[in-house]
Amino acid sequence: MSNNIQFGGLVMKRLFGATLLLVALALTAIAQSNTGNLVVNVSDASGVIPGATVVVKDEQTNAERTFTTGSGGSISVPQLDVGTFTITVSAPGRKTSQTTGVKIDIAQTTVRNVVLEPGEVTEVVEVVAGTEVINAANAELGNTVSSRQIQELPLNGRNPLTLINLQAGSSSNGATNTVINGQRSSFTNITRDGLNVQDNFIRANATDFVPDRPNTDDVGEFTITTQNAGVEAGYGASQVALVTPRGSNRFTGAAYIYNRNSVVGANTFERNRLGQARPFLNRNQFGGRVGGPILKNRLFFFAAYEGFRQRQSASVTRTTLRPDARNGIFTYVDNAGVTRTLNLFTAQQGGGPAIVGIDSVIQSRILSTLPTGNNTNVGDGRNTIGYTFSQKQNQDREAFSTRIDYDLNAQNTINGVWSYREELLMRPDIDGAFGAGFTDIPFGFQDAQTYTTNVAWRYTPSATLTNELRVANQLSRPAFGSTAEVPAFYLTVPLVSSPEVNFEPQGRDTSTWLVANNAVYTWGDHTIRFGGQIYWFRINPFGPGLGAITVRPRLAIGTSASTPTILNNATNFPGGISTAQLGTANALLGLLGGIVTTAQQSFNITSRDSGYVADALPNRRLHFENYSWYLGDSWRVNQQLTLNFGVRHEIFTPVSEPDGLVLEPVINGRGIRETVLDPNGTYDYLGTNHGDNRMFRSDIDNIAPSISLAWAPNFGGWLGKIMPGEGRSVIRGGLSINYVNDEFIRAADNALLGNAGLSASNSLTGLNGRLSTFNASVPTPAFQVPRTYAQNNALAGNFGTVFAVDPEIEAPSLLQWNIGVQRELPWKTALEVRYVGNKSDNLVRGFDYNQVIIKENGFLADFLRARANMAASGGAAGNPNCAPNPGCVPLTLLPTLPNGGLLTNATIRSQIWSGIPADLATLYVTNPGLFPGVSSLFLPNPNTGVADVLTNGAESNYHSLQIEMRRRFADGLYFQGNYTFAKALSDAAGTGQTRFDPLIDNDQQRNEYAVADFDQRHVFNFNAIYELPFGKGKRFLNQGGWVDQVIGGWQLTGILRWSSGAPFSFTDPRGTLNRAARAARQTAVSNLTQGEIANLIQIIRTPCGVYWINPSVININQANLNGGNCGNLGLGYAASPGTTPFSGQVFFNVEPGQTGGLPRNGFRGPSFMNVDLSMFKNFQITERIRFQVRGEAFNLFNRANFFIGNTPGNINSTTFGRVGSTFDPRIFQFVGRIEF
Incomplete structure (x- = not known):
C-alpha cells in the first residue's frame, strides 16, 4: 500500500538515517x-x-x-x-x-x-x-553457469545471457521475451558484480537485453536463481548474477576471432520458396583477454577487449521519376488506350499564376539526388519507376572490461571494475519508416555508449565478521539520429520517395547509481546476514517519437484547390484522361513547381515560464529510487538440516520530474476514477496532486519475508535401501515474497505524456507558395496551463486523452513457493524433482474507464433494429430506416441524432451491416461537425475520448513441475538436462513497455483471465560438453606426438531445445461491444469445440505458401490453392456479417453488443526444436599454449521452425491462416582461439 509521506518528512528522514547507519556499520553478505x-x-x-x-x-x-x-x-x-x-x-x-x-x-x-x-x-x-551437484544449504532454485559452459557451448552471438533459457522454469516462446517461472520479464534482476546492469527505463525485455552487453570472454561465470533467492537479493523475484573474471598469480589469457558469413549459411525458408538468393552477411567478432599479477600475492588485474564488425545489406526499392517526367513531360494513356504526352509547363493551368519551370529548391534538394530507375516493380511505369539498390545495415561494436583486485592485508581487500561499451548501428529501418533515401549508407543510425564503474571494499576484522561496501554506477546513452544535415525546413513530396529523411534526434541518458553495504556475522551455528542498498535512477529521455511532427517547419509539396492545377480539357488531354492520372499530373506539377500547400511545426516548452519555443526538442528528466535493507539467518540446526529465514524491507519512491514539465489530471481529493471521468476536469503541472513534482505517492510498506529449509536425511529402513548414503538426498522447500519494479518509470512516464499541452503543433493551410520564395512562418500556438479536458478534447478531434497515475500505485508483490527433492546418483550426477509456483494480484496495468456506452442508452437495441431493417430491405444495400415498409420496424434513437444519424451515408450503413455498434458510436463522437453533442450519449466523460488510469489492476498465477538431471564435469563429460511442465495464467498481456492493457469490457474483467501470452506448456533443454576419449591422457590411443596432434584434443559441445508453441487466439477485433481500439484481443466464435479446432492446427505446405491451419476452413478458392493459381485465391477471410457462410466455414464474427466465445490463448502454435553443435580441435603448442579451432552450427538440421506469434488468428484478415515467418535458418560459425 502506498503512503503519502514525503522524503523531507520525519519518517523518511528516519528511514534514510537507518540506511546510512547500515552503510556505515553493516557487515557484508553475498x-x-x-x-x-x-x-x-x-x-x-x-x-x-x-x-x-x-x-x-x-x-x-x-x-x-x-x-x-x-x-x-x-x-x-x-x-x-x-x-x-x-x-x-x-x-x-x-x-x-x-x-x-x-x-x-x-x-x-x-x-x-x-x-x-x-x-x-x-x-x-x-x-x-x-x-x-546437490544443494544442501538452502531452497534457492537455480544453477551456476561455469566459465567453461560460457566459453565452450555454442552461443549464437557470444551472449552468455542466452544460457538463461537452458534453466528449468525459463521459457521463451518466440512471441514474447524470455520469462522465468511465469513472471513478467521485468521481474528478473540482472546484476554484474553486484550492480544492476539492465535498461531501467524500458524493462519489457529485461531478461534478454542489457546495455552492458556481456560477452563470453569478459564474464567469469554467472548464477541464475529462478526462485527464493533469499532476503539478501532484492529488486526482483528472480536473480541473474554475473561476475567479471579476476586475475591470479599466473598469467592467463586468450586471443580469438569468430566469423560467420552468408557463403556457408542457409537461406530462409521463404526466400528459398521464392527462389531468392541469400542476403550478404559477414560478421567478425574478435578480441582477447589477459589476467595476472601486478604484485604477486597482492595486486592482480584482468582486462578484455572485443570488437564486433558486421557487414550486411538488404535490397530496398524506392520510387523515382523517369527522365521525361523530370523535365515536366507527363505521359498518360487516354480513354482509348493510346499513350500520349503533355508538357505541364506549357499546358493550360487554372487557379493562379501558371507554373512554367522547375523550382530551384526542388532541383537542388530533390531532383538532383533522384537516381535513374532500374525496374517497374513500383510506380506507374510512365512517369514514375522503381529504383532497387542494396542498402547497408552494418554494425560496429567495441567492448572493454578491466578489473583490479588488491589484497592490502589479511583484513582488507579492494576490487574495482571499469567497462566501456560503444556501438554504432546503421538503421535503414529509420529511412524505411519515411520511405525515403537513395543512398547505400542509410541516413538513420543508432549510437550508444555505456560506462560502468564499480568499486568494492571488503573488510574482515575477524573470522566471524566480514563487511563489503560497494559503490557503483552505470551510464547508458543510446541515441537515434540522422547523418543528414538538418535543413531550415523539411519537405514532404508527392509521387516519389524523398531523398531526405525527416527524422529528428531522440534517445535517452540512463544513469544507475548503487551504494550497498552487506554483512555476514557467524555466531555458532548461525550465519546472520544483514545490510542494505540504495539505488538512484536518473533518466533523461529526449526527442520526439518516430513520425511525430517536427520541431522545424515541415512543408508539404503538391497541389490543392488553392494552387494552380492542370485543367482537364481536350486541349490538354486529347482523347481524355482518367481521374487517377489527372491527379498524378497535378502531383507532378506541384512537385516540379515546388508548390507549398501546407506548413506544419511542433513547439515545446523548455521551462514552466518559457511558453512554446520553436526548434526545441522534447526533453524531460525522470528520477526514481529504491531503498532496501534486510536481516536474515541461516541456521545450521545440525549437519543434516539448515533453516533460512529473514525479512527484507523495500521502499520505492515516486517517479518524479524535477522541473515539473509534465501535466497531470487534477485530483482535488477525489477518487482516481472519478477524476478522469469528470467532464469539468483540468490538467495542471506535475506536483499539483502530490507535491515535489511527483507522479504518485511513496510506497514504503513492502515487507518481504523469506523462509526455506534444506534437509539431508540419512534414511533408514526400506527408504535407506532405496536411497542409501548420508547426505546424498536433500529435501528442500521455501516460501518468499518479492517486490519488483514492473515498468514503474516507463509506464508512468507514458501515462502522463498522454496529457497534451506542453507540446503543441500548428499549421498553415490553403497555401499557394513556391519553395524558392517561401518565407511564411508557422505561428507559435498560445500556451495555457492549467487547461481543461474539454480544451484538449477539441484540439484532438473530439477524442482527447486524459491519463492519470493512481496515487496509490505500488510495487507489485509476488508470492513464491517451492518444494522438491534432490538425489545424488552414481556417475557424478544428481536428479531433482520439484514443484514451483507463484502468484500476484497487484500487477501494473492501464485501464480506459471511458468505455463506449451502447447498451444502457438504447443505442444497441436501435442498432439491431436498423440492421434487421437492412436485412429486410436488401441486405448490404438495404435501408436501415425503411419503416413502414413491410418487414421493417421503426427506429427510436438513430433518427433523433443530429442530421438524422446520416442513415443514408454509405459508411454508416456499412458499419451497421457489419455489426459494429461501438465503432459506429465512435464515428458519431469523432465527427462533431456533423453530430454535435452526441458525446454525452456515448461516453461516461463526454469531454475526452479516453480516460486512462495506470494502477495495480492485473493478476497472474503459475504452477509447474520441474525435473532436472545434471552431471558435474568429470572424465571429459558434463551435461545438464531439464524438463518443465507449466501453466501461466493472467488477465493482462504484461508484455508491453507501457503496461497499457485495457479491458474489452470494464464490467467483465474476469473474462480476460486466461493463459498468459508468455506461457509455454512444455520445455525440454539439454546441454553437454564431451571431450572425445582419444589422445594423450585419454582412455584410447594415449600417446603424444603426431598421434595426439591428429587424434587427440577433439571435443563436442551442444545444446538441444524443444518446446511447445506459443499460445494464440482466434480473434474478431472489431467494435461489437467496445470500440476496435479496445477490442484487439476479442476472440471469435466457432461452431466447433476447442478440441476440434486444435485438430485443424497443423503446418500445411501448399503451392501458394505455408498455412498453420487447414486451408479448407479459410474463405479461399481451394482448387486454385492446390493448383498453384496463387493470384486468384479469393478473399482469404471470414464471410461478411449477414451473408451466407461459405462452405466449410467454422469461424464467425461476434454478434453486435457481444464479445467473443472462444477461449483467449486457448490454442498453440507450431512447436519449436533446435540443435546447436560445436566441434573443437585443440592443438597443444607448448605446455601452456594451445591453439583451438572450432566449427559451430546453429540450427544444425536447418529445421524450419515456423512462427505465428500470439495474434495470428484474426479471422477478418486477408492473411488469416498463413505462416508469416520462421526462426533463423542454419548458421555456421568458424572460430580460431589461442589460449595460455
Whole structure:
C-alpha cells in the first residue's frame, strides 16, 4: 500500500538515517555482490568435531583465512571471491585433510563435508574436489553457469545471457521475451558484480537485453536463481548474477576471432520458396583477454577487449521519376488506350499564376539526388519507376572490461571494475519508416555508449565478521539520429520517395547509481546476514517519437484547390484522361513547381515560464529510487538440516520530474476514477496532486519475508535401501515474497505524456507558395496551463486523452513457493524433482474507464433494429430506416441524432451491416461537425475520448513441475538436462513497455483471465560438453606426438531445445461491444469445440505458401490453392456479417453488443526444436599454449521452425491462416582461439 509521506518528512528522514547507519556499520553478505559462500562440516566416525582448524586458501592469489569449527562441527565462510580454493582441516588425533579445487560460485553456497581419519596431524590425506551437484544449504532454485559452459557451448552471438533459457522454469516462446517461472520479464534482476546492469527505463525485455552487453570472454561465470533467492537479493523475484573474471598469480589469457558469413549459411525458408538468393552477411567478432599479477600475492588485474564488425545489406526499392517526367513531360494513356504526352509547363493551368519551370529548391534538394530507375516493380511505369539498390545495415561494436583486485592485508581487500561499451548501428529501418533515401549508407543510425564503474571494499576484522561496501554506477546513452544535415525546413513530396529523411534526434541518458553495504556475522551455528542498498535512477529521455511532427517547419509539396492545377480539357488531354492520372499530373506539377500547400511545426516548452519555443526538442528528466535493507539467518540446526529465514524491507519512491514539465489530471481529493471521468476536469503541472513534482505517492510498506529449509536425511529402513548414503538426498522447500519494479518509470512516464499541452503543433493551410520564395512562418500556438479536458478534447478531434497515475500505485508483490527433492546418483550426477509456483494480484496495468456506452442508452437495441431493417430491405444495400415498409420496424434513437444519424451515408450503413455498434458510436463522437453533442450519449466523460488510469489492476498465477538431471564435469563429460511442465495464467498481456492493457469490457474483467501470452506448456533443454576419449591422457590411443596432434584434443559441445508453441487466439477485433481500439484481443466464435479446432492446427505446405491451419476452413478458392493459381485465391477471410457462410466455414464474427466465445490463448502454435553443435580441435603448442579451432552450427538440421506469434488468428484478415515467418535458418560459425 502506498503512503503519502514525503522524503523531507520525519519518517523518511528516519528511514534514510537507518540506511546510512547500515552503510556505515553493516557487515557484508553475498547480497547482490560478486562473491559466494562456503560451509564446511567436519566429522569423524564418532560424530561432529568441534574445535577443528580449517584453513581456506584462494588458489588464485594464495590468500588464506583460518577458522575453528563450532559445537556443531561446522564453519561458514562468507564473502569468498569466485574461483577455486584449497581447504585444509586438522584436529588432534586425526590425519589432516587437504581438499583442492573447491569451487566457489557467485551468489551460491558451497557445502563440503570433510570426514577425518584417525592418525597423526602430520599425515595428510589429499582430495581433489569437484563441483557440488546437490544443494544442501538452502531452497534457492537455480544453477551456476561455469566459465567453461560460457566459453565452450555454442552461443549464437557470444551472449552468455542466452544460457538463461537452458534453466528449468525459463521459457521463451518466440512471441514474447524470455520469462522465468511465469513472471513478467521485468521481474528478473540482472546484476554484474553486484550492480544492476539492465535498461531501467524500458524493462519489457529485461531478461534478454542489457546495455552492458556481456560477452563470453569478459564474464567469469554467472548464477541464475529462478526462485527464493533469499532476503539478501532484492529488486526482483528472480536473480541473474554475473561476475567479471579476476586475475591470479599466473598469467592467463586468450586471443580469438569468430566469423560467420552468408557463403556457408542457409537461406530462409521463404526466400528459398521464392527462389531468392541469400542476403550478404559477414560478421567478425574478435578480441582477447589477459589476467595476472601486478604484485604477486597482492595486486592482480584482468582486462578484455572485443570488437564486433558486421557487414550486411538488404535490397530496398524506392520510387523515382523517369527522365521525361523530370523535365515536366507527363505521359498518360487516354480513354482509348493510346499513350500520349503533355508538357505541364506549357499546358493550360487554372487557379493562379501558371507554373512554367522547375523550382530551384526542388532541383537542388530533390531532383538532383533522384537516381535513374532500374525496374517497374513500383510506380506507374510512365512517369514514375522503381529504383532497387542494396542498402547497408552494418554494425560496429567495441567492448572493454578491466578489473583490479588488491589484497592490502589479511583484513582488507579492494576490487574495482571499469567497462566501456560503444556501438554504432546503421538503421535503414529509420529511412524505411519515411520511405525515403537513395543512398547505400542509410541516413538513420543508432549510437550508444555505456560506462560502468564499480568499486568494492571488503573488510574482515575477524573470522566471524566480514563487511563489503560497494559503490557503483552505470551510464547508458543510446541515441537515434540522422547523418543528414538538418535543413531550415523539411519537405514532404508527392509521387516519389524523398531523398531526405525527416527524422529528428531522440534517445535517452540512463544513469544507475548503487551504494550497498552487506554483512555476514557467524555466531555458532548461525550465519546472520544483514545490510542494505540504495539505488538512484536518473533518466533523461529526449526527442520526439518516430513520425511525430517536427520541431522545424515541415512543408508539404503538391497541389490543392488553392494552387494552380492542370485543367482537364481536350486541349490538354486529347482523347481524355482518367481521374487517377489527372491527379498524378497535378502531383507532378506541384512537385516540379515546388508548390507549398501546407506548413506544419511542433513547439515545446523548455521551462514552466518559457511558453512554446520553436526548434526545441522534447526533453524531460525522470528520477526514481529504491531503498532496501534486510536481516536474515541461516541456521545450521545440525549437519543434516539448515533453516533460512529473514525479512527484507523495500521502499520505492515516486517517479518524479524535477522541473515539473509534465501535466497531470487534477485530483482535488477525489477518487482516481472519478477524476478522469469528470467532464469539468483540468490538467495542471506535475506536483499539483502530490507535491515535489511527483507522479504518485511513496510506497514504503513492502515487507518481504523469506523462509526455506534444506534437509539431508540419512534414511533408514526400506527408504535407506532405496536411497542409501548420508547426505546424498536433500529435501528442500521455501516460501518468499518479492517486490519488483514492473515498468514503474516507463509506464508512468507514458501515462502522463498522454496529457497534451506542453507540446503543441500548428499549421498553415490553403497555401499557394513556391519553395524558392517561401518565407511564411508557422505561428507559435498560445500556451495555457492549467487547461481543461474539454480544451484538449477539441484540439484532438473530439477524442482527447486524459491519463492519470493512481496515487496509490505500488510495487507489485509476488508470492513464491517451492518444494522438491534432490538425489545424488552414481556417475557424478544428481536428479531433482520439484514443484514451483507463484502468484500476484497487484500487477501494473492501464485501464480506459471511458468505455463506449451502447447498451444502457438504447443505442444497441436501435442498432439491431436498423440492421434487421437492412436485412429486410436488401441486405448490404438495404435501408436501415425503411419503416413502414413491410418487414421493417421503426427506429427510436438513430433518427433523433443530429442530421438524422446520416442513415443514408454509405459508411454508416456499412458499419451497421457489419455489426459494429461501438465503432459506429465512435464515428458519431469523432465527427462533431456533423453530430454535435452526441458525446454525452456515448461516453461516461463526454469531454475526452479516453480516460486512462495506470494502477495495480492485473493478476497472474503459475504452477509447474520441474525435473532436472545434471552431471558435474568429470572424465571429459558434463551435461545438464531439464524438463518443465507449466501453466501461466493472467488477465493482462504484461508484455508491453507501457503496461497499457485495457479491458474489452470494464464490467467483465474476469473474462480476460486466461493463459498468459508468455506461457509455454512444455520445455525440454539439454546441454553437454564431451571431450572425445582419444589422445594423450585419454582412455584410447594415449600417446603424444603426431598421434595426439591428429587424434587427440577433439571435443563436442551442444545444446538441444524443444518446446511447445506459443499460445494464440482466434480473434474478431472489431467494435461489437467496445470500440476496435479496445477490442484487439476479442476472440471469435466457432461452431466447433476447442478440441476440434486444435485438430485443424497443423503446418500445411501448399503451392501458394505455408498455412498453420487447414486451408479448407479459410474463405479461399481451394482448387486454385492446390493448383498453384496463387493470384486468384479469393478473399482469404471470414464471410461478411449477414451473408451466407461459405462452405466449410467454422469461424464467425461476434454478434453486435457481444464479445467473443472462444477461449483467449486457448490454442498453440507450431512447436519449436533446435540443435546447436560445436566441434573443437585443440592443438597443444607448448605446455601452456594451445591453439583451438572450432566449427559451430546453429540450427544444425536447418529445421524450419515456423512462427505465428500470439495474434495470428484474426479471422477478418486477408492473411488469416498463413505462416508469416520462421526462426533463423542454419548458421555456421568458424572460430580460431589461442589460449595460455
